[in-house]
Amino acid sequence: MIVYTPPKPATTIPVIDLAPSFSDDPALKRAVAWEIHKSARDTGFFYIANHGVAQELMDGQLALARDFFSLPLAEKLAVDARKSACMRGYEVPGIQTLDDGSPPDLKEGFLIGCDLDDDHPYVRDGVPNCGANQWPSKPDGFRRRYEAYMDEMFRVGRHLMGLIALSLDLPETYFADGLAEPLFNSRLLRYAPQPETAAFNQIGAGAHTDWGMITILLQDDVGGLEVENAAGEWIAAPAIPGTFVINLGEMVRVLTNGLYHANMHRVLNNHSGRDRFSVPTFFDPNYFYEVRCAPTCLPAGGKPDFQETTVGGHIAEMYRKTYGLAA
Numbered sequence: 001m002i003v004y005t006p007p008k009p010a011t012t013i014p015v016i017d018l019a020p021s022f023s024d025d026p027a028l029k030r031a032v033a034w035e036i037h038k039s040a041r042d043t044g045f046f047y048i049a050n051h052g053v054a055q056e057l058m059d060g061q062l063a064l065a066r067d068f069f070s071l072p073l074a075e076k077l078a079v080d081a082r083k084s085a086c087m088r089g090y091e092v093p094g095i096q097t098l099d100d101g102s103p104p105d106l107k108e109g110f111l112i113g114c115d116l117d118d119d120h121p122y123v124r125d126g127v128p129n130c131g132a133n134q135w136p137s138k139p140d141g142f143r144r145r146y147e148a149y150m151d152e153m154f155r156v157g158r159h160l161m162g163l164i165a166l167s168l169d170l171p172e173t174y175f176a177d178g179l180a181e182p183l184f185n186s187r188l189l190r191y192a193p194q195p196e197t198a199a200f201n202q203i204g205a206g207a208h209t210d211w212g213m214i215t216i217l218l219q220d221d222v223g224g225l226e227v228e229n230a231a232g233e234w235i236a237a238p239a240i241p242g243t244f245v246i247n248l249g250e251m252v253r254v255l256t257n258g259l260y261h262a263n264m265h266r267v268l269n270n271h272s273g274r275d276r277f278s279v280p281t282f283f284d285p286n287y288f289y290e291v292r293c294a295p296t297c298l299p300a301g302g303k304p305d306f307q308e309t310t311v312g313g314h315i316a317e318m319y320r321k322t323y324g325l326a327a
């Protein structure tokens, strides 16, 4: 097991330069993996810079969100997620409650995931949350633009999973079995300025932890994302030009026996007077990949504290809970 103790509760989220991790020099890769290790032991959040995603593509994806949400309501409702058995498409404000017990989130969204047609064995077998996307006819090129963005998210997601493996003293290819066809969900989000009439504790996105392995978040310059540190204080994760925010989800806790954190975070949009747009992409190994404690995260003879689980099963369960779909 790797010995490291975070010195004190974080007050900021670190920026990790990925450039050396694309080199063939193992020492350079390991140095980046070590930076990931430290932030994963701390808040489980870090920014990545020099990831290779073109600024144009990042700006274009935020523009796609703005263009879609600016459509008249009737056009957005043409792809209403409530019509989709696998929750794809437009999410009206208030449809999700990420913080159980609080009022619904104020955000408005659009969700895509693995695009599986009716003949796919998962769909035929009724595997929860599997099926086809609902693509809107406007704005122009919506599907092409979103898919081009996702190609890059797959590249970054696979690369990060390799670095996370290295950061745990595992081979870089440790997750390769599960990453040929990753399970992913990605969403466009719009956070209108919080109305004065909002209920107590009703915010853009209620406090929650993410459900899968890693989240790759693109955000505009409005700000409002906050992360809970080890002292229980909310610290800001403001926009830093050219970066993505990466955070670890609940599956990483299982993988590392709690060594790496999947911290609470939330979104407020109280002060800007503008809409905030963001694009979180949830990147995971395939649906039936079994997540269990990695051999390097247990002392010899130790028993893991967390039950092993499949990525897809856990995510489907969390959809049911947060969208009020529980049977």
Ligand SMILES: O=C(O)CCC(=O)C(=O)O
Pocket (backbone or CB within 6 Å): 189, 205, 210, 217, 219, 225, 265, 267, 278, 279, 280
């Ligand atoms: O919009 C954001 O900045 C974060 C969104 C988020 O935490 C989520 O969708 O899980």
Ligand SMILES: [Fe+2]
Pocket (backbone or CB within 6 Å): 208, 209, 210, 215, 265
């Ligand atoms: Fe989240």
